[in-house]
Amino acid sequence: MNPGLYAADIVPLRSEIDATEPLGAIMAPAPEGVRSAACFVLVPGEDPEDALGLLGQIRRHPDPAIYLKPVLLVRRGAEPLPEALTYGVDAIWDRDAEPARPGHDVEAELRAIGQRAGQLSPVHSGGDLDPTVRVLRFLAVRGGTFAPRQTVLHPAGWTYDRLEPLADSADGDVARLLMLLAERQLLEGEFVARTHSCSSCNCAFLNFQETCPRCTSADLLVQDWVHHFRCAYTGPMSDFEYEGRLVCPKCEHLLRHLGTDYDKPAIVYQCRECENEFHEADVVSACYQCGHSAPPDMQGERYYRRYTVTALGRNLAIYGVDETVGRVLSRSGRVLPFDSFRTLVAGEAARHERYRTEPGSALVLVNLVGLQGAYLELGERTGELLEQLLETVVSIMRTSDYIATPNNSLFAIVLTETGVDAAETAVERLEGGIAELLQGSLSDPPNVTFAIESITKDLDLDGTLDRMLGRHAA
Amino acid sequence: MPLEILDALSDFVGELSLTNWLLYFWPFFLIDFLRYTILDGTVLLHWIRWKGLGRGKVEAARERMFRERPLVSIIAPGKNEGAHLPALARSLQKQTYRRFELIVIDDGSDDATSAICRRLLEQGKIDDYIRHRVRGGKASAANTGLRRARGRYVVHLDADTELDPRALEQVILPFYLEEDVGAVGGDIRVANQSASLATRLQAIEYLKTITVARTVASQLGIMRIVSGAFGAFPRQTLERLKGWDVGPGLDGDITLKIRKLGLKIRHAPDAIAYTNVPVRFKALSRQRYRWYRSMVRFRMRKHRDLLNPVANFRTTDFISSLDNIFFNFVMNLKWWVYAIQLLAFVPRPVWPYLLVINWALYVGANVIQWGLVWAGVGTSLNRRVAALTLYVPIMPIYVGVYLRVIRSYSQLMEIFTRSSYRDPWNPWRVSRAAQRAGM
Ligand SMILES: [Zn+2]
Numbered sequence: 001m002n003p004g005l006y007a008a009d010i011v012p013l014r015s016e017i018d019a020t021e022p023l024g025a026i027m028a029p030a031p032e033g034v035r036s037a038a039c040f041v042l043v044p045g046e047d048p049e050d051a052l053g054l055l056g057q058i059r060r061h062p063d064p065a066i067y068l069k070p071v072l073l074v075r076r077g078a079e080p081l082p083e084a085l086t087y088g089v090d091a092i093w094d095r096d097a098e099p100a101r102p103g104h105d106v107e108a109e110l111r112a113i114g115q116r117a118g119q120l121s122p123v124h125s126g127g128d129l130d131p132t133v134r135v136l137r138f139l140a141v142r143g144g145t146f147a148p149r150q151t152v153l154h155p156a157g158w159t160y161d162r163l164e165p166l167a168d169s170a171d172g173d174v175a176r177l178l179m180l181l182a183e184r185q186l187l188e189g190e191f192v193a194r195t196h197s198c199s200s201c202n203c204a205f206l207n208f209q210e211t212c213p214r215c216t217s218a219d220l221l222v223q224d225w226v227h228h229f230r231c232a233y234t235g236p237m238s239d240f241e242y243e244g245r246l247v248c249p250k251c252e253h254l255l256r257h258l259g260t261d262y263d264k265p266a267i268v269y270q271c272r273e274c275e276n277e278f279h280e281a282d283v284v285s286a287c288y289q290c291g292h293s294a295p296p297d298m299q300g301e302r303y304y305r306r307y308t309v310t311a312l313g314r315n316l317a318i319y320g321v322d323e324t325v326g327r328v329l330s331r332s333g334r335v336l337p338f339d340s341f342r343t344l345v346a347g348e349a350a351r352h353e354r355y356r357t358e359p360g361s362a363l364v365l366v367n368l369v370g371l372q373g374a375y376l377e378l379g380e381r382t383g384e385l386l387e388q389l390l391e392t393v394v395s396i397m398r399t400s401d402y403i404a405t406p407n408n409s410l411f412a413i414v415l416t417e418t419g420v421d422a423a424e425t426a427v428e429r430l431e432g433g434i435a436e437l438l439q440g441s442l443s444d445p446p447n448v449t450f451a452i453e454s455i456t457k458d459l460d461l462d463g464t465l466d467r468m469l470g471r472h473a474a
Numbered sequence: 475m476p477l478e479i480l481d482a483l484s485d486f487v488g489e490l491s492l493t494n495w496l497l498y499f500w501p502f503f504l505i506d507f508l509r510y511t512i513l514d515g516t517v518l519l520h521w522i523r524w525k526g527l528g529r530g531k532v533e534a535a536r537e538r539m540f541r542e543r544p545l546v547s548i549i550a551p552g553k554n555e556g557a558h559l560p561a562l563a564r565s566l567q568k569q570t571y572r573r574f575e576l577i578v579i580d581d582g583s584d585d586a587t588s589a590i591c592r593r594l595l596e597q598g599k600i601d602d603y604i605r606h607r608v609r610g611g612k613a614s615a616a617n618t619g620l621r622r623a624r625g626r627y628v629v630h631l632d633a634d635t636e637l638d639p640r641a642l643e644q645v646i647l648p649f650y651l652e653e654d655v656g657a658v659g660g661d662i663r664v665a666n667q668s669a670s671l672a673t674r675l676q677a678i679e680y681l682k683t684i685t686v687a688r689t690v691a692s693q694l695g696i697m698r699i700v701s702g703a704f705g706a707f708p709r710q711t712l713e714r715l716k717g718w719d720v721g722p723g724l725d726g727d728i729t730l731k732i733r734k735l736g737l738k739i740r741h742a743p744d745a746i747a748y749t750n751v752p753v754r755f756k757a758l759s760r761q762r763y764r765w766y767r768s769m770v771r772f773r774m775r776k777h778r779d780l781l782n783p784v785a786n787f788r789t790t791d792f793i794s795s796l797d798n799i800f801f802n803f804v805m806n807l808k809w810w811v812y813a814i815q816l817l818a819f820v821p822r823p824v825w826p827y828l829l830v831i832n833w834a835l836y837v838g839a840n841v842i843q844w845g846l847v848w849a850g851v852g853t854s855l856n857r858r859v860a861a862l863t864l865y866v867p868i869m870p871i872y873v874g875v876y877l878r879v880i881r882s883y884s885q886l887m888e889i890f891t892r893s894s895y896r897d898p899w900n901p902w903r904v905s906r907a908a909q910r911a912g913m
């Protein structure tokens with residue numbers, strides 16, 4: 001088999017790739033044959049770095065039909081390959097171990113990825129240019145949990161292997177993109193590690209050294225500070241050292257036992273450069289990669305988490321278009337733009353239809369009737385009350401629940417993976433929290449009505465909202 | 475009825491001959507009045523006159539000091555004192571003498587002290603901060619501070635004191651007024667005097683026993699203590715002695731060692747530090763119990779040689795120690811003798827008269843002493859201090875009964891149990907090491 005990249009159908013995948021010509025590189029727009037193939041097969045040649053380059057080209061291609069496609073790496077036994085390559089692909093086929101064809105599970109996995117990628121809503125002409133969107137879609141299509149791996153071969157000390165090729169240096173590091181997605185509730189993260197990294201290049205390999213606060217030299221002598229109990233003399237250990245024993249320079253007694261005769265309540269530094277003696281050294285951290293040096297608290301900080309895609313993330317990735325995702329990314333706070341909310345509801349309905357998973361998701365509507373009274377009583381401060389109300393509602397919701405406010409008096413909430421019965425319990429808690437706030441703030445609080453709907457294919461979101469508003473307006 | 479008692483009292487007084495006065499009231503006339511009213515009064519009045527005449531000399535010394543501008547290292551050792559430090563730093567920023575460094579030694583604090591200190595360090599309000607991870611006691615913390623000090627003079631300060639704006643200038647000035655001054659004690663006054671009866675009485679007591687008595691002792695050359703709450707030393711002198719020894723009583727101890735070097739000890743009544751004193755009598759009793767025991771330990775045991783005419787003899791040292799022993803023992807003994815005298819020779823019906831007359835005599839002496847306070851440092855006292863005058867008549871009971879009882883009890887405890895080694899003043903390991911050393 002010749003080195004290079006092949007666009008292939010997975011089934012049947014024979015021992016010899018039946019594509020005639022390896023692809024040199026993928027151009028945008030991609031040829032139709034490449035777009036419709038089920039997967040890429042990557043065969044490293046003399047220089048494995050070439051294969052790594054091809055992988056990057058695939059993953060940074062704007063066309064979802066290219067960058068989301070599974071990649072199979074073909075290797076021969078213990079052939080040395082870069083870590084970034086072996087961990088960066090979706091599956092590996094070792095032809096020395098299984099000469100005929102990759103294992104069934106490998107094939108099944110590649111097929112599943114290809115299938116999910118096929119469900120994506122049609123993409124607009126430019127493709128997915130935003131690396132954040134690419135990362136989200138990539139995760140949604142692959143499903144499951146993405147955990148970081150600790151490695152000295154990556155300057156950050158940790159990598160999200162398969163995600164790394166999705167972003168290049170101009171896009172910023174993947175860990176930061178993931179943090180951003182998690183902040184917007186598109187991903188859910190479980191803590192793995194926290195690192196200090198260079199604030200200028202994000203390299204996690206930092207050298208921490210104590211330096212002299214006067215001359216910044218790092219050539220320091222570090223000694224224990226000794227306290228002789230019986231005479232209260234204190235000084236550096238070297239004050240006491242005398243012919244191989246410890247003798248007090250004040251009372252001339254021998255120091256025998258640590259804890260009964262003396263202790264070491266501090267340490268002291270002596271600068272070999274300027275002879276300054278001090279107890280608190282400055283600490284400086286210097287980057288091994290770019291040499292940038294700064295106090296530790298001025299360096300960067302990264303959280304590494306094990307991520308899973310949330311319901312919102314999954315639905316926006318699969319049914320949303322680029323701009324919808326973009327709007328979610330640019331908002332702040334918990335309230336979703338209503339079109340994203342609509343996408344979420346439609347996605348949950350479709351998922352329920354397809355998998356019939358029990359329980360499905362529930363839609364809860366909260367309507368404040370007679371809010372005019374509040375305007376009369378509070379005037380412009382009604383806005384503050386509504387914000388407080390929203391805060392109360394959000395504090396009662398789970399992190400996997402989503403809220404939108406189609407208008408001032410109406411809150412729409414999606415409770416994911418919640419049946420109607422469980423939704424009723426949640427509504428009771430909402431009712432309590434809202435009533436407490438309203439009764440504490442207004443002499444004539446508005447009526448609050450609730451509606452619970454199961455999210456299915458038959459749910460008509462706009463109709464339900466209209467009915468809710470119309471019924472109470474009447 | 476009350477009038478009849480008054481008549482009886484006046485009859486009793488009327489019939490007293492001069493011999494009877496002496497026989498019945500010798501502790502007052504021959505001891506207390508002579509030592510603490512006549513002697514102190516004479517010396518103080520002399521000092522006031524000297525101060526008036528020497529104004530030009532003081533001004534010249536002050537000028538020389540401000541020209542030389544010696545660096546003063548202020549060391550503030552202590553455990554869990556962080557909360558007091560911002561106020562201390564503020565009071566330092568208002569000083570008339572500004573060339574100083576503030577060194578804070580954190581003796582194993584387990585509260586927010588280190589966070590507070592690091593903040594003050596960043597703000598430049600503290601110049602140096604050293605932390606002992608484990609508490610080693612006040613002496614070791616002060617010694618670490620001394621080791622860090624770079625100034626020509628070292629001022630030892632309790633972190634919970636606040637300095638009068640002229641305090642630093644006034645505490646250093648005596649080094650420029652005279653040669654061979656080894657230590658200068660600052661004047662400690664009560665900051666929270668209005669908090670309770672106990673604090674009011676202590677406020678009067680501090681003015682009498684520190685402001686007046688130490689000024690007098692300083693004049694006589696028999697000063698025996700420079701308060702750890704606020705005292706100044708030439709750094710060289712402290713380094714010669716290799717710093718402070720294990721407490722309690724380290725203040726008195728270092729002062730005596732400086733005396734032994736042949737240096738003078740001076741009190742600076744215008745170098746004022748304000749400190750918070752115990753508000754409740756219970757806390758006050760505990761504090762005094764600790765102080766009085768340490769006095770016995772250091773005067774009688776460790777520095778016995780000051781009484782010994784062969785070694786190291788200096789008349790003022792001898793008198794100083796004698797005065798202290800007089801104060802601590804003769805004064806106690808006197809009451810035992812007096813009590814026996816009453817029991818054995820004086821008919822019981824006379825006792826109430828003696829009690830009332832004694833009280834009146836001591837009130838009289840206290841009023842005179844209170845007058846001396848105002849004559850001596852009246853310009854630094856305000857209306858709130860003037861209001862304390864109402865409490866002067868209670869002083870005989872406070873000093874003569876309350877403090878006397880605690881003093882006697884602590885001396886007995888110290889002599890018979892050496893219990894101060896188990897005092898919470900020092901960590902247990904340190905006390906044990908000192909005890910094994912026979913100190
Ligand atoms: Zn020693």
Ligand SMILES: [Zn+2]
Pocket residue numbers: 212213214215216217271272273274275276
């Ligand atoms: Zn240096």
Ligand SMILES: [Zn+2]
Pocket residue numbers: 198199200201202203287288289290291292
């Ligand atoms: Zn760097």
